[in-house]
Amino acid sequence: MIDTRRNILEKNYEAMHRHGFQGVRPDKVISELGITKGAFYHYFPGKLELGYAVVDEIIGPRYTGLWQQLEHYQGHPVEGIVWCLEYIRSGMNEQSCALGCPLNNLINEMAPLDEGFRIRLQGIMETMHSAIARALQRAADKGLLNRTLDAKNYAYFVLAAMEGCFSVGKSMQRRTAFDAALDELIGTLRGLKQG
Amino acid sequence: MIDTRRNILEKNYEAMHRHGFQGVRPDKVISELGITKGAFYHYFPGKLELGYAVVDEIIGPRYTGLWQQLEHYQGHPVEGIVWCLEYIRSGMNEQSCALGCPLNNLINEMAPLDEGFRIRLQGIMETMHSAIARALQRAADKGLLNRTLDAKNYAYFVLAAMEGCFSVGKSMQRRTAFDAALDELIGTLRGLKQG
DNA sequence: TCTTGCACATACCAATTAGTATGTTCATCT
DNA sequence: AGATGAACATACTAATTGGTATGTGCAAGA
Numbered sequence: 212m213i214d215t216r217r218n219i220l221e222k223n224y225e226a227m228h229r230h231g232f233q234g235v236r237p238d239k240v241i242s243e244l245g246i247t248k249g250a251f252y253h254y255f256p257g258k259l260e261l262g263y264a265v266v267d268e269i270i271g272p273r274y275t276g277l278w279q280q281l282e283h284y285q286g287h288p289v290e291g292i293v294w295c296l297e298y299i300r301s302g303m304n305e306q307s308c309a310l311g312c313p314l315n316n317l318i319n320e321m322a323p324l325d326e327g328f329r330i331r332l333q334g335i336m337e338t339m340h341s342a343i344a345r346a347l348q349r350a351a352d353k354g355l356l357n358r359t360l361d362a363k364n365y366a367y368f369v370l371a372a373m374e375g376c377f378s379v380g381k382s383m384q385r386r387t388a389f390d391a392a393l394d395e396l397i398g399t400l401r402g403l404k405q406g
Numbered sequence: 407m408i409d410t411r412r413n414i415l416e417k418n419y420e421a422m423h424r425h426g427f428q429g430v431r432p433d434k435v436i437s438e439l440g441i442t443k444g445a446f447y448h449y450f451p452g453k454l455e456l457g458y459a460v461v462d463e464i465i466g467p468r469y470t471g472l473w474q475q476l477e478h479y480q481g482h483p484v485e486g487i488v489w490c491l492e493y494i495r496s497g498m499n500e501q502s503c504a505l506g507c508p509l510n511n512l513i514n515e516m517a518p519l520d521e522g523f524r525i526r527l528q529g530i531m532e533t534m535h536s537a538i539a540r541a542l543q544r545a546a547d548k549g550l551l552n553r554t555l556d557a558k559n560y561a562y563f564v565l566a567a568m569e570g571c572f573s574v575g576k577s578m579q580r581r582t583a584f585d586a587a588l589d590e591l592i593g594t595l596r597g598l599k600q601g
Numbered sequence: 602t603c604t605t606g607c608a609c610a611t612a613c614c615a616a617t618t619a620g621t622a623t624g625t626t627c628a629t630c631t
Numbered sequence: 632a633g634a635t636g637a638a639c640a641t642a643c644t645a646a647t648t649g650g651t652a653t654g655t656g657c658a659a660g661a
Binding site: 248250253254 | 637638639640641
């Protein structure tokens, strides 16, 4: 293999997405990869550190990379947020809807169980939160909103609603429910715009 | 014990809340209860059926019981929804915030993994969704809303935002984040009211 | 009184899991 | 050429997990 470590990481990421971290069986994953335990324990001290690496190297960059683009978005900051949401939607199909948001899944599973996970996941959420809050604040500062709001508090709400869309889609096993909830969130956001 | 079965159910519910279903070790839970495997397997065929029973007999009734009260709420239906949300908030402390919503947790963990769980959890969500959608529709029919909306779609959004509040609170390990997100949701809901 | 069966306890077990200890191969540097 | 170490493979293991098989006490009915 060209990059065994990366393959291990990505396959285990997929397994984590489906089964949760506790449900991952590194043995099975690596045997599906056609390699053995030797390779796995060569690159990772153990299962826990593998989980951390998946968060640090796959999940974290994916989310922070997206939301940090808000900083450079030209146009109404609210539309920037909507753009991010639509980007997320565009990357989804029926299956990924049924599996839910990898970040949301991991938060709900691991945040209360392991400090290492919790700190990492909290860091990702804080980065996303800051990006959204700053966008809202910019909009407010430029008088682009039709009411006053607390940017930080509202950013928590946006994050919550977005993650919740995944939970709804997952519980219903239907994209239509995810889409409906997301459409209403977007409508609510656009309702903040001046004019 | 007065009701061993109920004790088993409730202790395992607590364990599921903390560790997730896959993380529950029925052995440990029952030994903490001071009973043995004999008692457990006398009342339940196995771990899976225990999980189903927890959903059917504890989680389900708790949620559906709350939201179905919307039907009899006197006053603006939107305030009925707000009342339910405030009721949920009132039942939370720092610890339950860190552990998250039992329903949300279970959906995110088990919906893609097991049909038995999925059907049960979906049923609970559909009951809640219907209750919210009907409340919104009543408000619309009575001309109590300041804009038109699709009650069913908006109900998905309300559910999503609510569940998302738990995810946010859980990831941040702080009630303030949960409260902030929930306050904004409530503000958004009240913004629908006429006048 | 005898029996039946519920409500558990005790003892055992096979499979799984995560991990370790120990090779082996091969490229690279000296 | 010989030494070295990265990159794996193989074989083993201790602990855990979920479950079964069997035993026991005791209350209620025949």
